[in-house]
Amino acid sequence: MRNTLLTLATVGLAILGLYLLTQAEGSSGLLSALTLIFIWGIAAVSLNLINGQLGILSLGHHGFMLIGGYVTALLMLPEKERAPFRTRLLSDWARNHLDLDKWLRGAGLDFIANSIDLKFVVALFLAGLAAAVVGVIVGAPSLRLKGDYLAIVTFGFGEIIRLLPNAPEVAALTNGPLGIKGIPGDAGTVWWTFFAFLFVLWFLTRLKFSSYGRAFEGIREDEIAAEAMGVNLAYHKVLAFTISAFFAGVAGGLYASYLQSVDTQTFNFFVTFFLLVAISLGGLGSITGAVLGTAIVVLVRIYGGFLEKPYPAYVGYLGGAVVMLSAFAFSAYIRKARRLRPVVETKHLIFGALGVALLLVTVLFRNEPWMTQTVQFFGLRKILLAVILILIMIYRREGIMGRAEFSWKLIFGPREDIPTEEQRKQDAWLSNPDLNPDAAKKEDDDASA
Amino acid sequence: MPLLELRNLYKAFGGLQAISNVSLTVNEGEIVSIIGPNGAGKSTLFNLITGVYQPDRGDIIFEGERINGLTPDKVTRKGIARTFQNLRLFTHLTVLENVLIPQHHRLKSGWLAAVLRTPAYLKEEEEMRKMALEKLSFFGPRLMSFRLHQPVYVLSYANRRRTEMARAMATGAKLLLLDEPSAGMNPKETKEITQIIRRFRDEGGYTIVLVEHKMNLVGEISDRVVVLDYGEKIAEGDYKDVVNDPKVIEAYLGRREE
Numbered sequence: 001m002r003n004t005l006l007t008l009a010t011v012g013l014a015i016l017g018l019y020l021l022t023q024a025e026g027s028s029g030l031l032s033a034l035t036l037i038f039i040w041g042i043a044a045v046s047l048n049l050i051n052g053q054l055g056i057l058s059l060g061h062h063g064f065m066l067i068g069g070y071v072t073a074l075l076m077l078p079e080k081e082r083a084p085f086r087t088r089l090l091s092d093w094a095r096n097h098l099d100l101d102k103w104l105r106g107a108g109l110d111f112i113a114n115s116i117d118l119k120f121v122v123a124l125f126l127a128g129l130a131a132a133v134v135g136v137i138v139g140a141p142s143l144r145l146k147g148d149y150l151a152i153v154t155f156g157f158g159e160i161i162r163l164l165p166n167a168p169e170v171a172a173l174t175n176g177p178l179g180i181k182g183i184p185g186d187a188g189t190v191w192w193t194f195f196a197f198l199f200v201l202w203f204l205t206r207l208k209f210s211s212y213g214r215a216f217e218g219i220r221e222d223e224i225a226a227e228a229m230g231v232n233l234a235y236h237k238v239l240a241f242t243i244s245a246f247f248a249g250v251a252g253g254l255y256a257s258y259l260q261s262v263d264t265q266t267f268n269f270f271v272t273f274f275l276l277v278a279i280s281l282g283g284l285g286s287i288t289g290a291v292l293g294t295a296i297v298v299l300v301r302i303y304g305g306f307l308e309k310p311y312p313a314y315v316g317y318l319g320g321a322v323v324m325l326s327a328f329a330f331s332a333y334i335r336k337a338r339r340l341r342p343v344v345e346t347k348h349l350i351f352g353a354l355g356v357a358l359l360l361v362t363v364l365f366r367n368e369p370w371m372t373q374t375v376q377f378f379g380l381r382k383i384l385l386a387v388i389l390i391l392i393m394i395y396r397r398e399g400i401m402g403r404a405e406f407s408w409k410l411i412f413g414p415r416e417d418i419p420t421e422e423q424r425k426q427d428a429w430l431s432n433p434d435l436n437p438d439a440a441k442k443e444d445d446d447a448s449a
Numbered sequence: 450m451p452l453l454e455l456r457n458l459y460k461a462f463g464g465l466q467a468i469s470n471v472s473l474t475v476n477e478g479e480i481v482s483i484i485g486p487n488g489a490g491k492s493t494l495f496n497l498i499t500g501v502y503q504p505d506r507g508d509i510i511f512e513g514e515r516i517n518g519l520t521p522d523k524v525t526r527k528g529i530a531r532t533f534q535n536l537r538l539f540t541h542l543t544v545l546e547n548v549l550i551p552q553h554h555r556l557k558s559g560w561l562a563a564v565l566r567t568p569a570y571l572k573e574e575e576e577m578r579k580m581a582l583e584k585l586s587f588f589g590p591r592l593m594s595f596r597l598h599q600p601v602y603v604l605s606y607a608n609r610r611r612t613e614m615a616r617a618m619a620t621g622a623k624l625l626l627l628d629e630p631s632a633g634m635n636p637k638e639t640k641e642i643t644q645i646i647r648r649f650r651d652e653g654g655y656t657i658v659l660v661e662h663k664m665n666l667v668g669e670i671s672d673r674v675v676v677l678d679y680g681e682k683i684a685e686g687d688y689k690d691v692v693n694d695p696k697v698i699e700a701y702l703g704r705r706e707e
Contacts, residue, residue: 203564210563211553211574214542218550221539228499228537230525230554230620239560403541417543417598 003408011198018194031190033302037295038193039254042200043271044278044290046247049204051276052285052403053213054240055220057151059272060138060158064245066267067134068127068252070165072187073180073262074173075100075123100126120187124196124253131249132242134161139241143234146223158272165264179263188258196254200247205287205405207243216240220285277385281392283399288406293399297385304381310374317362317371324355334395450513452477452656453498453529453624458507460490460497460680467493468504469680475624480650480657482667482688485677486701491660492534494677495626499531500524511624526554530622532613534629534660538601544612545597548581551620584615587645587653607638614645618653625649627659631666643669664692676700 018034021027043065050058100123104113112118138161142153165174174180186192207213215236218226227233256262274297282293328351336343365371392399409415451474460468468490475481483491496502498509500521509517511527519527530551539547556563556577558570585592588611601609610630617625630646631639643666649655661667667674667688674691676684678700684691691697 206564206566207560210560210566210570211549211556211558211577212560212563214546214550215553217542217546218539218553221541222537224501224521225533225537225539226550227521228501228525228531228533229551229616230522231550232522232554243560417595417600419595423594 002412006408014194018190022190029302033298035188035190035193035258036302037291037298038190038197039188039251039258040275040278040298041197041291041294042193042254043248043251044275044282044294045200045204045287046244046251047272047275048279048285048287048290049207049216049240049244049247052279052283052290053208053216053220054237055217055285056143056237056241057147058154058241058244059151059269059276060154060156060161061244061248061275062267062269062271063138063158063161064131064135064248065252065255065271066162066165066262066264067131068124068249069256069262069267070174070180070252071127071130071249072123072253073183073256075126076120076184076187076257077180077182078184116184116186120184120192120257124187124250127253128246128249131252132246135242135245136238139238139245140234143237143241155269155272159269162264162267162269177264179261179266181261183256183260183262185257185260187254188256188260193254193258196250200250201287201291204243204247208287208405212236212239217285277389280399281389283401283403285403286399286401286405288404289399289401292401296388300381300385300388304384307380307384308376308378310376312372313375314362314366314371316375316377317358321355321358321362324351324358328352328355451475452479452512453658454508454510455494455498456508456510458494458497458509459505460493460502461505467680468497471507471677471680471682473675473682473685475656475658477623477656478650478654479672480646480659480670482671482674483658483660483677484662484664484667484674488679489677489700490680491677492628493680495531495628495660498524498626499529522554525551525620525622528621528623529626530617530620530624531626532610532617532628532630534632536609536613538609538613538616540602541600543598543600544585544592544604545578545581547601547612548585548615548619549577551616552577552580555621581615581619584618585612587615587618587648606633610634610642611645614649618649618655622655624656624658627657627661629660629662631661631663639663639666642666646670668692 021031021034043061047058047061050056100119101113104110104119104122112122138154138157142150142157145153164170165179166177168176208216215226215231218229218231219233219236223233252267256266259266275294278293278297279290280293281296282289282291328348331348331351332344335345362371396402404410453473453475455471455473458468458471459466471490471494473481483494485491493502497504497517500516500519500523504517507517508515511529514527516524516527516529539550542550556570556573558567558573562570582593582597585597591608592611592615596604596608601612604612610633614625614627614630617627627646631642634642646657646659647670650657671688673686674684674688675682676691676694676697683696683700684694
């Protein structure tokens with residue numbers, strides 16, 4: 001009860017904050033960052049369902065997003081935008097039949113056809129559905145494979161799907177490599193993406209904490225054991241794959257609306273790669289982690305622009321010195337936290353020495369022309385992301401959240417997995433001084449106090 | 450009618466005849482032990498019964514129904530559950546979740562009903578929880594209260610074995626196949642597990658087939674002992690008769706030079 005209220009209050013606050021933000025001046029940058037976090041968040045959380053919860057490496061997510069993007073584009077495109085490329089390459093059939101307006105009016109649902117917002121809901125749902133159908137077709141045969149083999153097959157399927165719109169046979173629909181432009185952008189606004197994001201979070205969290213979610217995680221932990229315990233592997237794998245594809249399609253539709261255009265380069269393999277980075281950063285298997293990871297990656301990409309601006313060269317040297325010195329300090333800190341001896345190793349001293357040397361060079365030669373000339377570091381954002389990823393993999397391999405989820409219980413309690421004093425006394429193991437020296441020590445402390 | 454009947458089973462891996470012409474009947478309420486030297490085919494026999502391997506020839510009949518050719522999950526649904534020689538728990542999930550997953554196959558609600566938390570689903574979930582606690586309470590308070598919510602990787606080895614047995618029971622099976630239930634346990638824990646296995650039968654109403662190396666455990670609880678050697682059944686009967694059988698002694702100790 002308390003937790004539900006807290007959740008509702010948080011959502012309310014988020015809505016209020018978002019409203020104030022849309023009213024504020026000069027907030028367009030932040031708003032588009034948030035929009036992207038929501039869109040990519042949906043995609044990351046859906047990929048997390050397969051890669052994190054089901055424990056299967058799938059590399060074809062961009063394919064499902066692309067299907068969603070194209071379906072949304074085709075269904076939402078106004079007639080005048082669609083005319084040029086449709087008439088050029090025949091397809092009277094497509095023109096006459098692939099028209100959401102016509103379908104809706106035919107079904108007597110004029111009120112939906114008249115409202116572009118409601119039409120978007122229908123289009124996004126159909127986009128998800130199309131992706132889910134393809135998900136079944138791709139998943140059913142390939143999910144028999146495991147590990148690397150499955151990853152390669154899903155990657156192959158993803159690329160096939162991605163390149164399909166270029167084929168002349170379907171170019172009448174997709175406009176070939178030129179792609180589709182002029183998609184109404186309503187669904188790409190921050191409100192749309194926010195509510196879609198909330199819905200997906202709600203849906204997938206519910207799924208995770210249901211019997212089906214447990215079955216997925218059982219398959220991740222031990223496939224043989226899960227099967228021996230009566231879990232139908234094929235069904236559950238295809239189910240998770242399909243649900244994931246559905247939400248990938250929705251994310252693709254939202255992204256196409258955000259960009260107001262879609263072509264085969266919009267959803268290339270780097271999309272999947274980007275999502276993988278995000279969920280590995282946040283913690284595979286954790287929905288909270290997927291969202292956190294996405295936020296980090298998107299924010300670095302959007303607000304990391306200052307890293308790539310032209311600066312005088314000494315800024316670069318100074319930056320290098322700071323990086324070296326902090327690497328030195330960080331390694332010492334980590335070794336201290338892990339109680340490793342010696343705290344400072346010789347090889348780490350090299351970092352410190354380099355940092356000091358760079359600092360000295362900067363100070364001594366600050367007026368030299370090669371120090372004051374302007375330089376620009378292109379691609380530093382990507383390097384920064386890569387470095388963050390490397391550090392996470394070295395020092396916290398399970399990601400920021402690990403497999404844990406955010407929950408109110410984690411903050412306000414009660415934590416059910418930690419024994420209370422009462423339970424501690426009853427538990428044979430915890431109260432036995434031979435087995436648990438800590439308990440004996442504690443009792444001694446109590447006695448002396 | 451016997452609960453489980455194996456009729457002339459054969460299984461070969463390449464040139465190795467792992468199981469050859471093994472027949473066995475297990476009646477309801479029995480505790481049957483399968484013993485034999487390493488490599489005798491005990492675990493292969495378990496894998497054949499549970500559908501991990503398919504027999505080359507012969508039939509496996511459970512409650513009058515032929516079950517060979519079924520996949521492991523279907524065999525479990527028929528009512529045969531197993532534990533593994535080298536624990537195969539869902540390590541990162543909690544004890545409770547470990548005992549809930551085997552009940553998933555009985556769930557009638559679809560995934561959408563589960564997401565929407567329909568009353569029917571919530572009722573089923575409640576029943577699953579009740580059953581999980583019932584099975585875990587077989588082992589006394591060890592796995593209850595706060596331990597329910599601890600991940601399996603923090604448990605001691607003996608507690609993991611107990612969790613695995615509770616998990617097998619929670620599938621709703623009638624027949625439990627226990628693969629070395631006392632492996633890695635000290636004498637005191639072994640004694641305790643012996644009593645628990647007997648209670649499975651007496652209180653839980655399970656029929657039990659177990660593979661075991663510790664002879665005192667086997668001698669104490671078995672109604673019947675089956676001895677395998679090189680994939681063949683070389684003896685069957687009372688523990689006392691079996692251990693004095695010259696063929697069994699030969700299989701374990703070798704033939705005396707004349």
